[in-house]
Amino acid sequence: MAVKRDEKRMADLTRQLRSIIAQIEALRVEIAQLDILVSEYRSTITTLKNLKDLGAGKEVLLPVGRIAQVGAKLEDVDKIVINIGSGISVELPFDEAIQQIEKEIVALLALREALEKAMVELYARVEELSQKIREHGQSEASEGAKDEKGDNK
Secondary structure (H helix, E strand, O other): OHHHHHHHHHHHHHHHHHHHHHHHHHHHHHHHHHHHHHHHHHHHHHHHHHHHHHOOOOEEEEEEOOOEEEEEEOOOOOEEEEEEEOOEEEEEEHHHHHHHHHHHHHHHHHHHHHHHHHHHHHHHHHHHHHHHHHHHHHHHHHHHHHHHHOOOO
16 A cells, blocks of 8 residues: 555656646746847837937838838838737837837846746755655665565565
């Protein structure tokens, strides 16, 4: 009966370990997506500032998909239309739009930090479970050796 209990305990520990590892991987994916979004937001700020520096009347090439560009003339870069969520966009003065994007970056970085902290906690839990599994395996090995010698009848 103790053998079945030991096997069940080992299976439970292993299942917990796999679950935590899956959670860590999900957090890694989410952090990578946040990194991409932060990079895109920073690139947007740089592009907007470069366009403002060019000024009205300048000709630029506007990307249309991945493989095509069309010529366009800058008219007014003092007003920027940005998405504020749920498909809703709002026109803001240039500086206010930049500030809004920077606030989004700060919020994303705070979320990233929270996810990293959660990952550190999960790694600690992985180490704890790994130690329990090692101890359980050593315990089973020593019990098995005793049974083979006939010491534990």
